[in-house]
Amino acid sequence: MTVKLDFEECLKDSPRFRAEIEVVQNDVCELETRLEKLVKQCQAMLEAGRVYCQTSKSFVNGLRDLGQHCSGDKTMEECLDKFSKKLSIVLEAQGEVIETTQKSVKTKLQNFVKEDVRRFKDVRRGFERGSECLEGALVRNAQAPRGKQHEVEEASNALLNARKTFRSEALDYVLEINVIEAKKKTDILMAMLSLMEAQAQLFQHGHQSFSELEEYRQKLNEEHTQFVLNSAREKRDMEQRHAAIKKKDVSYDDSIMDFNADAANGIAMEGYLYKRASNAFKTWSRRWFSIQKNQLVYQKKFKDQPTVVVEDLRLCTVKPSSENERRFCFEVVSPSKCCLLQADSERQQQAWISAVQNSIASAFQEHREDPHSPRQRLSSVSASSLGGGGGVDQENKGCKALEEVGAIPGNKQCCDCGEPGPDWASINLGITLCITCSGIHRSLGVHFSKVRSLTLDSWEPELIKLMCELGNTVINRIYEARIDEITIKKPHPSSPRGDKESWIRSKYVEKKFIQKLPGTGNTLLRRSSGKRNRAGTQDRTIQRPPLKPKPNRATLPRVTGLSPSDLVQKNNTHKDVEEDEEDLSGLHPGALLYRSAALQNFPVMADALAHGADVNWVNVAEESSTPLIQAVSANALAACEFLLQNGANVNQADSNGRGPLHHATILGHTGLVCLFLKRGADYNARDKNQKDPITIAVDNANADIVTLLRIAKMNKEMREMDGAFGQSGDETYQDIFRDFSHMASNNPEKLNRRSADPKS
Structure with missing residues (x-):
């Protein structure tokens, strides 16, 4: 234990001792103020930490609920389940840190202020009383008259007792000073050490817990990248379909005209029709009708069980109805009942009548098991009426052209890291790239590299022809000519992104690996004798003799x-x-x-x-x-x-x-x-x-x-x-x-x- 004040100096009660006492007293007062403030701050931190843990647990419960809601999607369900479990583990560890902080920091420092500092103040007050008594005894002893012996003896005895009491109080005070100094170090250091240990265990536990998800996170990241590409592709397709549909005449519902007896869902025709009730009021209701399984059915809501209008289409007939006041009506007549229906237009009326007639014919043909089914003829007619073959051919041509780009030497691997199956390209360099390297190329700026997707972007024929003229092998012979002379190692597909970015910048921006040109002058080219003069005149004064190739241009x-x-x-x-x-x-x-x-x-x-x-x-x-x-x-x-x-x-x-x-x-x-x-x-x-x-x-x-x-x-x-x-x-x-x-x-x-x- 370090001795703050010496006991011998205490007995002397010198001015130096008094000065040291004053310094110690000010230091303890300042320490008490700061510790009280720190305890209040610690209390606020603990309360905020408990609130944070509570709200975080609510958030984790929300993640679990979301995972249960996404039970149909295995990727989402697994991701939310794993992440919520790891967060729960971390939150439990954080709760333990809060309790450790409560015990080892707040309580210990609070006890130091309430007990040790208070005891120090009590001993100091005893020291100050003894000091005052000694001062008074010294004054009375000094004032005792020489001629009055009894007063001199009383003063001397009082001084002796006061000095004895003061020295005892002073020794106790010095001891308390030294003790509080030592305890201040041990208690504060112990509190901080406990806090650091708890925090270290928390972060170590969290790091260890989430490190277990390293492989899963990499897998999830790859899946996310694929999701982004698929989403972009689907968005492009939807935008194209949206644009194509908007160009059509939307004044009629063309989808209702599509009769398909071989539909995958078994619904040959569907759409809205008005149906007249068979009750006395003869009310009209709008319902969703469909022809499926050789039956005519309808329903009001999707969850409702379909109501069968005609049990077997072979037992019914259909005809327009002109006797009703309403327009576009037609009747479906069966042996048991007659159903009056109304379409929205004459075009839809004819379409429904034809659909019912075709369905009746299909039902008879299926019943007879005729191999030459009318459904096949109808489906072929429908396919020819769509006229979509040109778009498919065009798409096939585009795929064939992109396959030609991939067939160029070296293009089946990324030009910079060698990852197989690159889906991106730099059109001004004429190379193919993986998605990681393409992002790095894009960050270089279009003055260095212009990046396009081989699968998501549209390609003009000039660009495809340009890509087929170059390729990764040709470009790497230029930009990696001196790779064997330099110690920089070329990245591979699993290299960190930072390594790939450093390599790409060195390769295309700094051009560290190209073959250095020999020193040449700025000699201007002269037109050879056979070159056409664009001005219409031939410059015969400038002649250049034939030159043979030099070996120094490698x-x-x-x-x-x-x-x-x-x-x-x-x-x-x-x-x-x-x-x-x-x-x-x-x-x-x-x-x-x-x-x-x-x-x-x-x-x-x-x-x-x-x-x-x-x-x-x-x-x-x-x-x-x-x-x-x-x-x-x-x-x-x-x-x-x-x-x-x-x-x-x-x-x-x-x-x-x-x-x-x-x-x-x-x-x-x-x-x-x-x-x-x-x-x-x-x-x-x-x-x-x-x-x-x-x-x-x-x-x-x-x-x-x-x-x-x-x-x-x-x-x-x-x-x-x-x-x-x-x-x-x-x-x-x-x-x-x-x-x-x-x-x-x-x-x-x-x-x-x-x-x-x-x-x-």
Whole structure:
């Protein structure tokens, strides 16, 4: 025990002792105030904790009730049951913490204030009385006259007794001071230690309890992700059905006209009809009628037992009724009774009469067990009248196209983590992704990656064709070229999201793993001797000698497997004029993108963009032409789409004032004209000769392109006239452009023949 005050100093009763006494007294008073405040705060905390536990238990009971309500859904029931049980365990542990706090903190500190501090005050009052008595005795002893011996003796005796009493009281006081100092440490520390132990056990118990649900939580998370995807898919389907139904004429209830003798639920026909009662009042009531199991029945509410009107349809007949004052009436006559019914319209009246007649015929045929059942004939007629085959074929075509994307090398696994069966894609990179990596790509921003779902989003044919030109294997050869030289480990499907995000940012944003380009100058490309001069004149002063491929450009062979001379030969298959061989190995990224766009070499284009090529790079040596204009010259639809998805300006003009739309119109590339118009090309832009694309198309007598341009212009003018209430686009306009897009992507030779022969 640490000695706060020394007993020897106490006997001296020195000023230093008095000063120390005063410090101790102030400290104990301050301690008493703070402990009383802490006890009140502890009491408030305990009361709030008990209220929290009580309301939490009510919440857990609510979870149990909800789980019982969801007993039909195993996933919901299991989730709520497990979670409520774990919460109950945690709440029980929390109640134990509250009781421990009550005993070890509040009670102990309260006893310290009420007992130890009070005893200290009592001893202090005794010390102060002894001190006052000693002071008085000293004064009387000092004032005793020398000549009065009896007074001197009395004063001396009184002083002796007072000093003895004071020293005894002082020693007790010093002892109490030292004791309270020691007990203050032990009691407060013990209370805090008990509280910390209780809190630690609470959180440890809670952590252990919920750790048991680790596998279940992962499973539930996967199921939730699938639920989200299914919900989005169902929402899309419902929105499409909703839009299709709204386009119909809803003035009639067409569903009532659907007679299906082979319905899965056995109900061949159903709907509301008015029925006249057979009583004396002849009242009319609206009821829900249905034809099922060769019977005509009705009911008022769904839970009501159906009332049979006709027991066996083979024993009845149906005919219109014109004798009643009401319109649209018909009678169902059986041997036992006649039932008068009324429809809402003449159309419904005829439909019900036909339905009853067909049901009578079906009942007879079933009874005879004729294999050529009228139900089969009726069902085939109904299916042909729906005319839904086109939509199914269209959906099958879309599924087939997406299967083609998945068949590209490497696309069956996520490009970044290798998870099988990816359902997402980055359309500007041309890769497939799992749902986790797609979310990370989306967070990078559209200037790095544009993410779409392979199953939930609609895909234009140009995009599908673009995705089929690249793929995970090609892109990874570019963006992971130096992966073996770097210590960073590529994530796998089970890696934490943080590892995947770090890898993806290093790969596509920081580009740590691409092959570094050798130092090259900003040499401008020169037009080869066979290239068409868009201004109509040939620059014969600029000549470039043939160059052989250099071995120091490892990127082109690595990505494409072709030498630069092979790339030139590939381009020659689309041209009648032979060009000089070019060495592409020393080109800087912008020039490399420019040349590879003309050669329709997608891996090299992707390689150039990965190395920082400006997608709108201008070649001043060739009339300020851009990579997009080069792709137009080669009639490369997918290459143009690739450049546009990576930020190419669809309206950037060359030195003659001609943009990509002008060049596509001049060359008669109808598919490219369609693409540029969909991507927002300006059909009113004029070149240096003051000709817009429509004028050029008219001069060239290209009817298809004239039609596309005029429809686009007319559609825009109509939307502007409609103002803020205009629709997003005319259906005819969208259908025409959709047809041209499919033709340009799947049957380009048809458009080429039309362009070559304007009269056809």
